[in-house]
Amino acid sequence: MFRQIITTAIFFCISFAASAETISEFTSGMEKKEGFYNIYLDHDNGVVYLEVDRYDEDFIYKVSLPGALGSNDVALDRGQLGGTKLVYFGRVGQKVFMHQKNTRYIATSDNPRERMAATNAFAPSIVWGFKAVATGDNGASLINMTEMMLSDQHGSAAKIKRNNQGDFSLNESRSFVNFDKVKTFPMNTELESTVTFMGNNPGNFVRSVAANPNIITLKQRISFVELPDDNYQTRAFHxxxxxxxxxxxxxxxxxxxxxxxxxxxxxxxxxxxxxxxxxxxxxxxxxxxxxxxxxxxxxxxxxxxxxxxxxxxxxxxxxxxxxxxxxxxxxxxxxxxxxxxxxxxxxxxxxxxxxxxxxxxxxxxxxxxxxxxxxxxxxxxxxxxxxxxxxxxxxxxxxxxxxxxxxxxxxxxxxxxxxxxxx
Structure with missing residues (x-):
């Protein structure tokens, strides 16, 4: 009986592996852009895929606003940068997670246990989870970035509320990928989308600038940036x-x-x-x-x-x-x-x-x-x-x-x- 279970399990794994599409097969007919991270654009379905070929490798994650609200008092300006986060991709089974490191608390030591004690003492964050829709011969995973791109990564709704300008929430049906602004360069990958927020109690600042004060449409950009090499010398602050x-x-x-x-x-x-x-x-x-x-x-x-x-x-x-x-x-x-x-x-x-x-x-x-x-x-x-x-x-x-x-x-x-x- 035990041997039969093992045989069945092995057959299932082999069948799954054989049926799983490769990245080249899955992306056939899509537009490919090569750079820091390779990206694939499915124009017909409004979807962006990203090829993760490096795991546990740190990079910078940053969000900005290419298209803004226009009110100084609400502070959602064109070109506004969000905070800098140190992240990496990790894979567990058929899922890929974006992990954010806690860079505020460290232990500089030759002792790995001492470094680990500081790392485990303060919570990191899982920024997002993705399903690997295809795999590459080199172990790469292809993930769908669209859901993340069409979420409020900049925290725009919260900023509107903090400024007493209304309760707004993202409306995905009125949000979409800006394909002409999805780009990848040697040192960074840029993923831009149009995101729309709906609300029914807009404040005066919103009313003064928005075309429809109950509907705020912004442009949001997610940036993945390569870290510099280790030759930089820090300089102590005074x-x-x-x-x-x-x-x-x-x-x-x-x-x-x-x-x-x-x-x-x-x-x-x-x-x-x-x-x-x-x-x-x-x-x-x-x-x-x-x-x-x-x-x-x-x-x-x-x-x-x-x-x-x-x-x-x-x-x-x-x-x-x-x-x-x-x-x-x-x-x-x-x-x-x-x-x-x-x-x-x-x-x-x-x-x-x-x-x-x-x-x-x-x-x-x-x-x-x-x-x-x-x-x-x-x-x-x-x-x-x-x-x-x-x-x-x-x-x-x-x-x-x-x-x-x-x-x-x-x-x-x-x-x-x-x-x-x-x-």
Whole structure:
């Protein structure tokens, strides 16, 4: 009897393996895009598949909003970045899970049991679970990303509620994949969708900007980003440095050392000749200005951002930093490019200097600036109020020059945040 059970089980496993489709068979006729993670687009059924060929390998998971609400008070802006998460794919049977590591609590030690004690003491998270719909010869799994893409990964509904603007929930029947914005690059994979939220008690801020205040449609992007190599050297934080810091609680530190370890946030900038007082950089830091800004504005932004090269020159880097207008054909979604975005809102709002960082070390992978366009109009009105240009037929040239001067300052200021500097 026991032998019969074993024989039946073996036959079942062989039959299952024989009937399971390979990735090439399953994706026949689909559009394939190769990059950091290979993706397959099933245009007929509105589905996106991702090929997981690396398990237990850490990468960055981040969510952003390419298409926004437009209200400064609700703070769902175009280009807004969510938090950075360190994740990896793991497979159990026919399921693939996306695990989020808890990077706030660690133990730096040569003793694996000491490291494991810290890892097991603080809860990780399972971000999502997928069924492997096909497998590859190399052990790869093909997973359907569509359900995750059509969920509220940015927490937009919760943000609307926190700002007392109504109770909204995602409506999947009015949400879909943006196939033309599903892309994969050598260092990152971008999965964009249109997500629609339904509500029946919208607040005044929502009413002032949404086409239909009961129906809010946003664009959401999921980003998978490759981690940098291990050649980056962390630099300890000190309050006198005026840098932002990445903080971790390290239970592996000596008893006479602080348990909280802080590292400054900075780009990786290395001299070609490390022995020279002044040297060119191996890879300069380059920021690209949104070509969607008016010509005078984007030129002012470029000039203001370029001021940072003076600081890097003083630090010994020859042409270690530069600012350029974003050229045609460049994709600002590509994580290899630092960008300065020109963003419209219904009212004047804050500008921000954000970044994609390695949560383990604080290394800045991509600088991401958001500049509110209405600041320029506000500056223009302030200048007019001071100079009174309309009396006796005076021109507004002085007011315009003030706007451009303030734009140069604003560009330099916000890029400074993305370089790691605090106020």
């Amino acid at each position: 309050p006198a440095m005026s840098f932002n810091a990445t903080r971790v609680t390290d239970y592996g530190t000596a008893i006479d050392q602080p348990i909280e370890q802080r590292y400054i946030s900075r780009h990786r900038l290395v001299k070609k000749d490390p022995t020279a007082a002044r040297s060119e950089a191996v890879k300069p830091i380059v920021y690209y200005i949104d070509s969607g800004a008016p010509e005078a504005i984007r030129n002012a932004l470029r000039d203001g951002v370029q001021w940072w090269n003076q600081a890097f020159e003083a630090a010994g880097f020859i042409n270690g930093f530069r600012a350029e207008i974003m050229p045609e054909g460049m994709d600002p979604d590509d994580v290899r490019y630092n960008v300065v975005n020109w963003v419209h809102r219904s009212t004047r709002g804050w500008s921000y200097g954000a970044s994609v960082k390695d949560p383990r070390t604080g290394e800045i992978i991509k600088g991401h600036v958001t500049l509110g366009s209405l600041r320029s109009r506000q500056d223009f009105m302030i200048a007019n109020a001071v100079t009174g240009p309309y009396a006796d037929g005076k021109s507004t040239d002085e007011s315009i020059e003030l706007v451009l001067a303030r734009t140069r300052q604003l560009g330099a200021h916000e890029v400074g945040h993305t370089l790691g500097f605090a106020h």
